[in-house]
Amino acid sequence: MTVLVTLLALMVLRGMANNEVFHDERIAVSVDKGTVPRSLLEGGPIVDARGARNDKPVSYTIPEKTVVLSFDDGPSPQWTPRILKVLADQHVRADFFVTGAMTTRYPALIRQIVAGGHEIGAHTFTHPDLALHSGTRLTWELGETQLALAGVAGVHTSLFRPPYSSTVDALDDWSWPVTKQVGSDGYLVAFIDKDTDDWKRPGVNAIVKAALPELAGQGAMILLHDAGGNRLQTLAALPIIIEKFKSEGYTFKTIGEALGTGPANTRVTGYSLWAGKAFVWCTSFSVRLMPWLVALLAVVGVLVFVRFAMMLVLSVVHVRRTRKPGFSWGDPVTEPVTVVVPAYNEQECISNTLLSLARSDHPIEVIVVDDGSTDDTAAIVEELDLPMVRLIRQPNSGKPAALNTGVAAASNDLITMMDGDTVFEPATVHELVQPFADPRIGAVAGNAKVGNRDTLIGAWQHIEYVMGFNLDRRMYDVLSCMPTIPGAVGAFRREALDQVGGMSDETLAEDTDVTMALQRAGWKIVYAENARAWTEAPGSMSQLWSQRYRWSYGTMQAMWKHRHAVLERGAGGHFGRVGLPFVALFMVLTPLLAPAIDIAMVYGVVFVDPYKSLGAWFAVLALQGFCAWWSFHLDREKPWHLVTLPVQQVVYRILMYMVLLQSWITALTGGRLRWQKLRRTGEVGLDVTTAARPS
Secondary structure, eight states, X not given: OHHHHHHHHHHHHHHHHTTOTTOOOOOOOOOOOTTSOHHHHTSOSEEEOOGGGGSSOEEEOOOTTEEEEEEEEEOOTTTHHHHHHHHHHTTOOOEXXXXXXHHHHOHHHHHHHHHTTOEEEEOOSSOOOGGGSOHHHHHHHHHHHHHHHHHHHSEEEOEEOOTTOOBGGGOOTTHHHHHHHHHHTTOEEEOBSEEOOGGGOOOHHHHHHHHSOSSTTOOEEEEEESSSSOOHHHHHHHHHHHXXXXXXXXXXXXXXXXXXXXXXXXXXXXXXXXXXXXXXXXXXXXXXXXXXXHHHHHHHHHHHHHHHHHHHHHHHHHHHHHHSTTOOSSSOOOSOEEEEEEESSOTTTHHHHHHHHHTOSSOEEEEEXXXXXXXXXXXXXXHHOOTTEEEEEEOOOOHHHHHHHHHHHOSSSEEEEOOTTEEEOTTHHHHHHGGGGSTTEEEEEEEEEESOOSSHHHHHHHHIIIIIIIHXXXXXXXXTOOXXXXXXXXXXXXXXXXXXXXXXXXXXOHHHHHHHHHHHTTOEEEEEEXXXXXXXXXSSHHHHHHHHHHHHHHHHHHXXXXXXXXXXXXXXXXXXXXXXXXXXXXXXXXXXXTHHHHHHHHHHHHHSOHHHHHHHHHHHHHHHHHHHHHHHHHTTOOGGGGGGHHHHHHHHHHHHHHHHHHHHHHHHTTOOOOOOOOOOOOOXXXXXXXXXXXX
């Protein structure tokens, strides 16, 4: 979560530097002037409301035969350097009222302005009309601008010019409080005497004429612009203005020189300096980072759409192949099957599990391997005294060891594995083993379903199982690169298991590990949609986190273990060059990057265009909704749980992002993750196989 918040903060910084964030082009309409002291309205362009003068402000005029050239809205990499060259050639110093956004984007120009002996003034950070904003916004605008100036040039300024301001007689009841607050913060407020309107590009002659004083010898504060558009006319008019004033005996000064108050810019040291440097570095980093984030968002979008397209297309291929009239895997498989049930502290669930197997319409033997349970699991198995059930006790050795114990004790060549919290339908085992009519098939993945789907978190996992896992398995079946046989419902040939050495304890995802090993060994793995098993999903977010953390970390371990499949030939090479990249892209990379969609949406809604941003986000959600509906349709599930899909998608994106990030950190730091036993309630009973069975 910290990473996501940091990412959003960097996007906001970048948006501030590019004038996207907090941008406001509204301009206040002039109102009454009843609260503005008349002496100011009739005074000079410099207003001093600092300190004790806040209640009795004064104004200063520019001395006779003195001109202050001031430039607003910069700096601009296109125009500011050329204007600075003209001033240098004419030996003129001026005042530049810069925005914080432009300062962070072009720090070298700020340093060039300061090095040229010019004064810097604050013009806010994002150039809003402060009369329309709160005092808090004003404080923030000035504070961020001072941070930027300290970071790029090591200076603070005591000069301020409000955006959209003009001559002092334009002060009114809205803008006067802004001037007072700025004064109380220690700023001199610089209005103007002559507005050239150069931003309108009225022509060089019109700009020059507007800059000249009405009375001979009259001092003037002249407004020009060095940014905000094409300033070619300003650049052409500037030397003419300077020559005309010089020819009439005028001198050019900065505001500090004209008033005799000393430099308006002061050097900063210590905390202020380093805070400014940190702010500018973060802003610059965010600006450079944004193209990468845009590319990242594009990658995420492409991956999401490619995955959805492939799932939709290939699921249709799978359904047409397996549901066409007369389809079969070969002669019906009727030979007995051994069902291995590893159990550790499953007293709440084991009874329902075994009773569901007792109703199986396929001949089976059941081997329950009690892996050192500390509760009454074994006692319950013995008390049930079911004729087809054998109980094996062993010291706690982990699930892979328990499964291997069961396989070693099995009497049959076909082995079904299920979890101790899972309930089978009567036809599940029969449906699960039918693909073994094809001798090339070494294992079969069943259709795992959430039994406790009546809670919100259960409904979310129900959507995930149907949309994510089962729709994915149809796709992987068609591509012949199944990554995982679910531990809740899967079947194996004993020969295939023996060939790969049984279930391995080298990873935390033994089901994914053995699935990958079987495919590397040349065995084909398919998906049996009618082999349904009802499992008890985690009932709280903390349990869900623990389960997905183990799954994610185990999947990464299995991918690393089988990485050499990429270089192999035959079926193993096919899995390595198709299956492993798909797992990496769609099960690891995409969930890790997917929250970028939500971060971009939040940023776009708050700071850019809420309608377009929400439109794009809802378009993605609509596509997800269609895929979810399609997957429910294929599984013959009632779609009413999909009303929770919008929230589920956001919550799951954030959850899986954090889980995968933690898994990556664990893997990169060499940490070890122990097996985590989930708390069971036994709420998935025998009735779920009929009440919740797809129609």
